[in-house]
Structure formats: structure tokens, C-alpha cells
Amino acid sequence: MQAGRVLAGRRAELATVFTAEPATTPRLTLVARLAGALxxxxxxxxRYRDAEQIGQPFAAGAHSVVMGNAVTSPLWITRRLVPATPAAAGSPDAAAAGP
Known part of the structure; x- marks a missing residue:
């Protein structure tokens, strides 16, 4: 892990850490390390995108979890959910139902 800046002091109420490496899944190991050390x-x-992933950081010691695009971006939500619809699968029932 290549850590970014950690903002902390004797009276710190918040610590911010970021990693430079790209990731496609949540950094649960980092969450656990921080929760145990701070x-x-x-x-x-x-990268918390569904209900299954939300429980994982709590189990790792997180106080709370932020779900950004997964709940605030209509375009991201649509792109994620449309492939599961019958229309996307080419279902004749979906075409007959219309918009």
C-alpha cells in the first residue's frame, strides 16, 4: 500500500488516508488496519455498490459506510441495473409490454 497523507494530531477527530493504486473493489484490509490502529x-x-458489500466494512471495524454513485448517480444506477432486465436479454415479453 502506498499511503497518501494522514491528517492526525493529538486532538484529531478525523483521519484521511488514500491509496495511489487503482482498485475495483473496496479496500477492506485497509479499513481493518485503520480501525484497529486509530x-x-x-x-x-x-467502491461499495451493493447490499452484500455494505456489511463487510462494518465487520472490519468501520463506524459507517458511504455509498456514493451507487445511490446518487442515476446514470451509474441505470447502467448497472438495465442489463438484468428482460429487454436487455432480448425477451419477447419485454418488447410486447412496450415503454
Whole structure:
């Protein structure tokens, strides 16, 4: 892990850490390491996209989890969900139902 800046001090209430490597899944190992090492709440953020993934950072010690695009971006949500529709699978029932 190549850590970015950690903002912390004797009276710190928040620590911010970022990694330089690209990732496609949540950084659960990092969440667990931070939760075990810091005396401040750890907020997990980044690449949490479904209900299954939401429980994982809590189990790793996170205080809370942020779901950004997964709940705030209509385009991202549409792209993620449309492939599961009958129309996307070429179902004749979906075509007959119309818009």
C-alpha cells in the first residue's frame, strides 16, 4: 500500500488516508488496519455498490459506510441495473409490454 497523507494530531477527530493504486473493489484490509490502529471512527468510502458489500466494512471495524454513485448517480444506477432486465436479454415479453 502506498499511503497518501494522514491528517492526525493529538486532538484529531478525523483521519484521511488514500491509496495511489487503482482498485475495483473496496479496500477492506485497509479499513481493518485503520480501525484497529486509530482512536477515531473510520468511515469506509469507495467502491461499495451493493447490499452484500455494505456489511463487510462494518465487520472490519468501520463506524459507517458511504455509498456514493451507487445511490446518487442515476446514470451509474441505470447502467448497472438495465442489463438484468428482460429487454436487455432480448425477451419477447419485454418488447410486447412496450415503454
Amino acid at each position: 482512536a477515531v471512527p473510520v468511515i469506509a468510502e469507495g
